[in-house]
Amino acid sequence: MPVNPAFAGRTYPPAGPYQIEREQLRQFAAAVGATAPACLDPAAARALGYADVVAAPTFAVVIGQQAEAQYIRDPASGIDFGRVVHADESFRHHRPIVAGDRLWATLTVESVAERQGLAMVTTRVDLHDAAGLPVAAVTSTLAVRGEPS
Amino acid sequence: MRSAVAGDRIGPFTVALTRSDLVRYAAASGDSNPIHLDEAAARAAGLPGVIAHGMLTMGQVIGPLVDWAGGDPAVVASYQARFARPVPVPQAGAAELLVAGQIASVEPDAVTVNLSVTLNGSRVLAKAQAVLRPKHGARRRV
Numbered sequence: 001m002p003v004n005p006a007f008a009g010r011t012y013p014p015a016g017p018y019q020i021e022r023e024q025l026r027q028f029a030a031a032v033g034a035t036a037p038a039c040l041d042p043a044a045a046r047a048l049g050y051a052d053v054v055a056a057p058t059f060a061v062v063i064g065q066q067a068e069a070q071y072i073r074d075p076a077s078g079i080d081f082g083r084v085v086h087a088d089e090s091f092r093h094h095r096p097i098v099a100g101d102r103l104w105a106t107l108t109v110e111s112v113a114e115r116q117g118l119a120m121v122t123t124r125v126d127l128h129d130a131a132g133l134p135v136a137a138v139t140s141t142l143a144v145r146g147e148p149s
Numbered sequence: 150m151r152s153a154v155a156g157d158r159i160g161p162f163t164v165a166l167t168r169s170d171l172v173r174y175a176a177a178s179g180d181s182n183p184i185h186l187d188e189a190a191a192r193a194a195g196l197p198g199v200i201a202h203g204m205l206t207m208g209q210v211i212g213p214l215v216d217w218a219g220g221d222p223a224v225v226a227s228y229q230a231r232f233a234r235p236v237p238v239p240q241a242g243a244a245e246l247l248v249a250g251q252i253a254s255v256e257p258d259a260v261t262v263n264l265s266v267t268l269n270g271s272r273v274l275a276k277a278q279a280v281l282r283p284k285h286g287a288r289r290r291v
Binding site: 028030034039083095 | 164170173174176177178179180182183184190193194195196202203204205207208209211212215216220221222223225226227228229230231232235276279
């Protein structure tokens with residue numbers, strides 16, 4: 001089934017809360033080779049003025065991809081996850097993500113376009129906190145390969 | 150960052166990615182796409198073999214910039230990249246990325262850095278750029 005263009009422009013209700021845990025941030029930091037002590041050690045984070053360990057710069061993608069799944073994993077989207085390759089990604093941070101945060105994620109399907117046999121799907125996930133204040137925006141474009149003919 | 154001027158270089162650094170790094174990133178990120186874990190699935194998707202998560206590459210190569218800026222990860226105000234080429238990761242050994250930063254512009258409250266990331270001389274990230282905006286934690290260095 002081809003990728004369904006009818007999803008373009010759709011915004012989903014906020015998903016969450018996502019409870020951000022210290023161990024989760026430390027494991028992510030270790031997995032991306034982050035050496036900044038504030039990502040790993042609560043005392044080092046406190047020395048920089050944070051309540052607890054701080055997320056590595058790309059951590060927001062973890063929440064972003066969970067939120068994206070509402071769309072990507074929906075059979076009606078027409079996206080075969082096995083044929084998906086990541087095309088590009090961007091982050092805009094409004095404030096640091098710190099262990100103990102509770103975040104909500106609002107997913108928007110920005111565009112669905114065909115390009116040279118690939119379907120290019122761009123999503124944006126806006127993260128906000130319990131006070132409703134913006135935390136980060138994660139924009140992701142996936143290339144979905146067509147079925148071999 | 151205080152004395153940074155446009156054109157200054159950061160690095161180069163090398164980042165080595167192994168199959169076990171991919172397994173660890175899949176677990177830590179929840180990104181379980183089998184093209185990063187399973188040779189057969191990668192080939193079925195039309196790839197030459199298992200490739201690194203684009204987000205693993207992007208996550209790994211920003212670390213040296215955070216360290217350069219003084220160690221506060223929140224210094225990264227924005228960060229973007231295009232995944233220009235897949236990064237195949239061999240079953241044994243590692244894919245070795247060469248990472249080099251160059252300062253594109255310096256403003257009073259922000260330093261923009263362009264990142265070059267290559268594998269065997271070919272660019273794997275395109276338009277990779279980070280804007281570093283010192284916050285309270287980084288004040289000692291800026």
